[in-house]
Amino acid sequence: MKARIAVLLLxxxxxxxxxxxxxxxxxxxxxRDYASACGTCHDKGGFAVRVLxxxxxxxxSLIHQRHNLPPEAIRTIVRNGMGAMPAMSRLxxxxxxxxxxxxxxxxxxxxxxxP
Amino acid sequence: MPEIERPAVSQGAMRAxxxxxxxxxxxxxxxxxxxxxxxxxxxxxDPHVPGGAVAPRDTDELRAVLRIANEHRLxxxxxxxxxNYGYGGAAPCMAxxxxxxxxxxxxxxxxxxxxxxxVVEPGVGFFDLFDFLEREKIPLWASMPGNSLGSVLGxxxxxxxxxxxQGDRAASLVGMEVMLPDGALIxxxxxxxDASPCWNLFPYSYGPSWDRLFMQSSFGVVTRxxxxxxxxxxxxxxxxxxxxxEADIGWVVEALAPLCLRGVIQGxxxxxxxxxxxxxxxxxxxxxxxxxxxxxxxxxxxxxxFKLGWWGLHLSFYGEPDxxxxxxxVVSEAIARHTTQQFATSSWKRxxxxxxxxxHGVPISFPLRxxxxxxxxxxxxxxxxxxxxxxxxxxxxxxxxxxxxxxxxFDFYGGVTLGQRHVNVVNMLAYDRADADMTGRAxxxxxxxxxxxxxxxxxxxxxxxxxxxxxxxxxxFGGHALHRLNSWMKDAIDPNxxxxxxxxxxxxxxxxxxxx
Numbered sequence: 001m002k003a004r005i006a007v008l009l010l011x012x013x014x015x016x017x018x019x020x021x022x023x024x025x026x027x028x029x030x031x032r033d034y035a036s037a038c039g040t041c042h043d044k045g046g047f048a049v050r051v052l053x054x055x056x057x058x059x060x061s062l063i064h065q066r067h068n069l070p071p072e073a074i075r076t077i078v079r080n081g082m083g084a085m086p087a088m089s090r091l092x093x094x095x096x097x098x099x100x101x102x103x104x105x106x107x108x109x110x111x112x113x114x115p
Numbered sequence: 116m117p118e119i120e121r122p123a124v125s126q127g128a129m130r131a132x133x134x135x136x137x138x139x140x141x142x143x144x145x146x147x148x149x150x151x152x153x154x155x156x157x158x159x160x161d162p163h164v165p166g167g168a169v170a171p172r173d174t175d176e177l178r179a180v181l182r183i184a185n186e187h188r189l190x191x192x193x194x195x196x197x198x199n200y201g202y203g204g205a206a207p208c209m210a211x212x213x214x215x216x217x218x219x220x221x222x223x224x225x226x227x228x229x230x231x232x233x234v235v236e237p238g239v240g241f242f243d244l245f246d247f248l249e250r251e252k253i254p255l256w257a258s259m260p261g262n263s264l265g266s267v268l269g270x271x272x273x274x275x276x277x278x279x280x281q282g283d284r285a286a287s288l289v290g291m292e293v294m295l296p297d298g299a300l301i302x303x304x305x306x307x308x309d310a311s312p313c314w315n316l317f318p319y320s321y322g323p324s325w326d327r328l329f330m331q332s333s334f335g336v337v338t339r340x341x342x343x344x345x346x347x348x349x350x351x352x353x354x355x356x357x358x359x360x361e362a363d364i365g366w367v368v369e370a371l372a373p374l375c376l377r378g379v380i381q382g383x384x385x386x387x388x389x390x391x392x393x394x395x396x397x398x399x400x401x402x403x404x405x406x407x408x409x410x411x412x413x414x415x416x417x418x419x420x421f422k423l424g425w426w427g428l429h430l431s432f433y434g435e436p437d438x439x440x441x442x443x444x445v446v447s448e449a450i451a452r453h454t455t456q457q458f459a460t461s462s463w464k465r466x467x468x469x470x471x472x473x474x475h476g477v478p479i480s481f482p483l484r485x486x487x488x489x490x491x492x493x494x495x496x497x498x499x500x501x502x503x504x505x506x507x508x509x510x511x512x513x514x515x516x517x518x519x520x521x522x523x524x525f526d527f528y529g530g531v532t533l534g535q536r537h538v539n540v541v542n543m544l545a546y547d548r549a550d551a552d553m554t555g556r557a558x559x560x561x562x563x564x565x566x567x568x569x570x571x572x573x574x575x576x577x578x579x580x581x582x583x584x585x586x587x588x589x590x591x592f593g594g595h596a597l598h599r600l601n602s603w604m605k606d607a608i609d610p611n612x613x614x615x616x617x618x619x620x621x622x623x624x625x626x627x628x629x630x631x
Contacts, residue, residue: 040242040264040480045471047481054397079146081154083491084483086200086264089150090142091170091218091238 033101037078037093038063041085048085064108071102124166124213128187132169135179140219142168151197151214153206153580155486155494157546157554163203163580165192166211172219174338178298180215181336184613185296191215192615193336195237195269200262200483201495201543202273203580208617209626215336223247224339225315231255231344232289232315237268237337241478254347256476258282258382263478268340272330274576276532276539278473280345280433282382283534285330290315290341293329296609300338303329315341331577333615334608345433349465351475352439353431354446354458357424361388361517364426364531365510366453368538371446372504375533379445381433384533387541389414389423391528394488394545395481396421406489406546406553408524426531431474436462485528490547495528496557497543498564500573504538508571512540515567520544523560539576565589580617584630587620602627 041048081087197205221238241263271284306314432439530541612623
């Protein structure tokens with residue numbers, strides 16, 4: 001039997017993908033923007049988490065729990081890249097998506113890890 | 116290398132592009148173009164600086180872009196997602212070329228679950244495909260590469276090799292849709308027939324096969340293609356063995372090559388040296404001074420620290436448990452003729468959580484970290500000649516590679532990938548992009564590896580932008596007869612030379628002057 005699934009456009013109506021499980025600390029933003037743009041490397045188990053654990057310790061390894069990342073720093077790092085992190089183009093993360101991601105990280109940052 | 120004239124991108128052309136596809140998708144600002152530079156490049160003056168980027172949404176917009184490019188003789192460098200780090204990323208070969216970023220064409224347009232096929236557009240990344248298959252609960256696995264940020268289609272078009280039964284990704288790409296430089300849209304294979312249900316099921320059709328002409332090529336823009344996936348196996352049975360000695364690679368190739376040939380082993384076998392793991396650790400300063408190679412005398416201590424052998428042999432079998440066990444037994448018997456060591460085994464069964472590993476069809480990005488091995492401003496470059504799967508040839512290649520790495524003072528990141536009838540020997544070198552002494556040594560080492568391989572008839576099958584002319588020149592049968600055919604074809608199919616000038620050493624007529 002032939003099983004075909006209708007045409008699917010990525011990015012359309014996919015809220016809930018990558019939804020963060022309850023964690024002790026601030027959860028990762030449960031949006032498609034964050035999950036696809038950042039979460040593949042910056043959520044638990046991701047490569048950037050390992051790099052940041054080695055460099056800055058486990059406490060600072062999850063960006064959504066960092067208290068010392070000003071919005072402008074996030075924007076600069078995303079657009080310029082940093083270390084092994086490649087710069088991301090406006091196709092990968094649009095300015096509007098980046099603004100939304102930064103806004104999502106803001107409250108998490110406020111109640112994030114201890115200083 | 117001759118001085119490359121940097122073509123100015125005309126304002127009229129840019130205005131025309133903005134009119135057709137919207138000004139927000141014609142990128143020219145300094146910050147907009149950062150992702151289109153070669154992040155690992157080191158040549159002073161950046162010979163691969165992009166002139167801008169343009170990102171059509173669909174084939175109609177792509178056709179408009181090609182028309183404007185033809186009118187203005189605007190060179191375009193198509194990229195799917197531009198993540199081929201170590202080979203130039205999204206950057207064009209010729210300075211000033213406009214990057215044609217296909218990342219917005221990001222649909223999975225069709226899935227045939229029963230036959231294990233998806234049809235993807237260029238912007239679909241390995242993470243996208245994985246997320247889609249998981250979300251829709253489709254029991255199919257894609258072959259994943261080490262750096263999974265890239266495009267499924269782009270990786271296959273560049274002859275990417277990787278894990279799993281469909282690890283020869285170019286061979287798994289079946290049935291293409293291609294836009295030619297004049298805007299004509301064609302489908303290859305059975306897709307040349309309207310409404311064929313077999314477009315992505317049979318790799319040939321009637322008459323010449325054009326598919327390979329569009330791989331590593333500047334003859335057209337591939338806008339979608341079928342990708343063969345592996346049906347979710349009942350079980351994955353994995354065997355691992357850490358081989359203590361550098362010299363062990365010879366008998367491993369001798370033992371496994373016949374099993375790859377006979378299909379006992381499914382897909383390519385990737386055997387890496389301990390440095391492949393260690394270089395992702397970020398701990399270099401513990402063992403070496405500055406920009407010099409870690410001395411061989413410290414290797415034993417590092418291997419002990421990481422519990423690694425000189426080579427790591429990892430095999431996986433996919434399918435019915437009985438078949439997997441039979442395959443594992445044949446492999447173990449072949450290995451037992453050379454060592455008393457036993458394989459460590461592990462298995463994954465359908466329904467278990469998937470390990471975060473490309474061998475199990477799960478994307479990863481961790482290998483990107485290797486770029487940071489030498490410094491936060493690092494990069495890497497690879498040379499991977501194709502050899503016959505012959506013990507002596509591999510032993511001698513590793514020994515000569517090691518000598519050249521020592522001579523140029525680089526850590527040897529080495530790998531051996533066995534295919535059904537060939538071997539790729541991966542030689543990767545990591546450097547600090549800002550250190551002129553080190554990048555000079557990297558360039559000399561790359562050229563020494565290439566020249567050495569050429570004297571034995573071994574050629575590279577992919578390369579960084581800066582070496583495309585050099586590698587193309589090593590393919591010299593009949594006084595470079597294939598190069599002449601490629602040039603003839605380029606002039607016929609792309610008379611204005613708008614697509615990817617310089618890619619794989621192929622230049623349009625007006626830029627060919629003065630090149631050997």
